[in-house]
Amino acid sequence: xxxxxxxxxxxxxxxxxxxxxxxxxxxxxxxxxxxxxxxxxxxxxxxxxxxxxxxxxxxxxxxxxxxxxxxxxxxxxxxxxxxxxxxxxxxxxxxxxxxxxxxxxxxxxxxxxxxxxxxxxxxxxxxxxxxxxxxxxxxxxxxxxxxxxxxxxxxxxxxxxxxxxxxxxxxxxxxxxxxxxxxxxxxxxxxxxxxxxxxxxxxxxxxxxxxxxxxxxxxxxxxxxxxxxxxxxxxxxxxxxxxxxxxxxxxxxxxxxxxxxxxxxxxxxxxxxxxxxxxxxxxxxxxxxxxxxxxxxxxxxxxxxxxxxxxxxxxxxxxxxxxxxxxxxxxxxxxxxxxxxxxxxxxxxxxxxxxxxxxxxxxxxxxxxxxxxxxxxxxxxxxxxxxxxxxxxxxxxxxxxxxxxxxxxxxxxxxxxxxxxxxxxxxxxxxxxxxxxxxxxxxxxxxxxxxxxxxxxxxxxxxxxxxx
Numbered sequence: 001x002x003x004x005x006x007x008x009x010x011x012x013x014x015x016x017x018x019x020x021x022x023x024x025x026x027x028x029x030x031x032x033x034x035x036x037x038x039x040x041x042x043x044x045x046x047x048x049x050x051x052x053x054x055x056x057x058x059x060x061x062x063x064x065x066x067x068x069x070x071x072x073x074x075x076x077x078x079x080x081x082x083x084x085x086x087x088x089x090x091x092x093x094x095x096x097x098x099x100x101x102x103x104x105x106x107x108x109x110x111x112x113x114x115x116x117x118x119x120x121x122x123x124x125x126x127x128x129x130x131x132x133x134x135x136x137x138x139x140x141x142x143x144x145x146x147x148x149x150x151x152x153x154x155x156x157x158x159x160x161x162x163x164x165x166x167x168x169x170x171x172x173x174x175x176x177x178x179x180x181x182x183x184x185x186x187x188x189x190x191x192x193x194x195x196x197x198x199x200x201x202x203x204x205x206x207x208x209x210x211x212x213x214x215x216x217x218x219x220x221x222x223x224x225x226x227x228x229x230x231x232x233x234x235x236x237x238x239x240x241x242x243x244x245x246x247x248x249x250x251x252x253x254x255x256x257x258x259x260x261x262x263x264x265x266x267x268x269x270x271x272x273x274x275x276x277x278x279x280x281x282x283x284x285x286x287x288x289x290x291x292x293x294x295x296x297x298x299x300x301x302x303x304x305x306x307x308x309x310x311x312x313x314x315x316x317x318x319x320x321x322x323x324x325x326x327x328x329x330x331x332x333x334x335x336x337x338x339x340x341x342x343x344x345x346x347x348x349x350x351x352x353x354x355x356x357x358x359x360x361x362x363x364x365x366x367x368x369x370x371x372x373x374x375x376x377x378x379x380x381x382x383x384x385x386x387x388x389x390x391x392x393x394x395x396x397x398x399x400x401x402x403x404x405x406x407x408x409x410x411x412x413x414x415x416x417x418x419x420x421x422x423x424x425x426x427x428x429x430x431x432x433x434x435x436x437x438x439x440x441x442x443x444x445x446x447x448x449x450x451x452x453x454x455x456x457x458x459x460x461x462x463x464x465x466x467x468x
Contacts, residue, residue, distance in 0.1 A: 387415025
């Protein structure tokens with residue numbers, strides 16, 4: 001039944017794409033020659049010939065979609081990855097059509113129509129797959145096209161896995177049972193799922209419950225006891241998925257798979273910023289910070305004058321902070337404290353109504369304007385616009401002793417604002433909460449997440465929560 005469902009939905013995708021390709025091909029003829037956007041110095045080719053070319057064009061583009069694996073069942077694939085596959089299919093299909101017309105003896109069209117078709121084809125395929133995927137996910141939420149799985153291991157990891165999958169109803173995955181050797185679990189119902197055992201009953205349960213996939217959520221010796229049964233199921237065509245046993249390690253990014261010879265290695269602590277990601281973030285940071293420095297040059301000059309007129313000492317305040325890879329750098333701020341306070345209390349957070357602040361310093365801290373000079377740190381590559389806030393070396397040493405995961409914050413560049421800050425955790429607030437938010441940001445980093453944090457930051461500044 002499951003294979004029939006998969007075949008049906010693949011057919012649905014295929015029919016939708018064939019229709020989209022044909023409509024795109026016929027539509028560009030009208031746009032090219034009837035809307036008046038483009039000139040036609042060689043005249044307008046007959047529509048009959050264009051209509052006849054629909055069949056080879058559709059076949060070529062559909063072949064490109066097949067070659068890119070666009071119709072293979074990918075239930076757990078994210079929408080972003082699916083759109084990347086659509087992009088590949090659109091580019092390949094467009095190039096194949098261009099090649100087809102290039103080798104014709106008398107090509108009837110200019111490159112304008114063919115490029116217009118390639119763009120229209122991609123947009124059409126995106127709409128097609130967004131629509132069909134939305135329909136499929138809707139029916140899965142309603143209980144159709146389900147895929148049933150069993151979890152070996154009814155402990156904490158197994159229960160968490162089931163809870164995570166249940167929150168993603170669009171996957172269409174439903175847990176039939178837990179399977180475990182532990183007599184304390186057998187016969188019970190955990191998170192609404194019955195527990196059977198021992199594990200050697202697994203083959204029997206697969207047949208009686210119609211299970212399609214098996215997830216191994218055990219580790220150590222218990223996991224090794226299950227491998228002989230998993231091997232038998234794998235040969236029988238059952239999908240096997242294994243939760244890696246990281247021990248006490250913490251995954252700071254998506255696990256990276258590295259193949260060395262015949263060995264498959266997993267990395268759980270690579271920086272999420274590598275390759276093109278780090279280049280894009282670095283370029284964005286430096287470009288935006290430079291633009292902001294130019295735009296804020298006049299306000300910065302006014303603030304500098306106010307600082308000099310209201311208190312003795314330099315305009316800027318520099319302090320050693322710990323950044324990416326635990327490298328120290330000097331962070332820049334507008335000076336908000338008296339000179340004496342800065343000398344006496346270099347490793348102390350400010351408090352509400354802190355008497356060490358200057359007259360203009362209290363206002364600068366409340367509005368976070370004292371942070372503006374950090375744009376210079378960003379342009380120099382020492383900081384990012386978004387990331388975990390950098391701390392002083394003394395605090396880093398103290399916090400790393402209290403929380404083992406604290407040093408993971410230094411896998412990426414420190415930022416002027418961050419995920420913790422837009423949720424109100426700044427200054428002298430819960431260190432544990434800030435660490436949780438920082439690690440969440442590191443694990444789930446994306447360019448769009450950075451943009452969202454930057455958009456949210458002005459509102460948090462206006463609220464002025466914990467800014468003193």
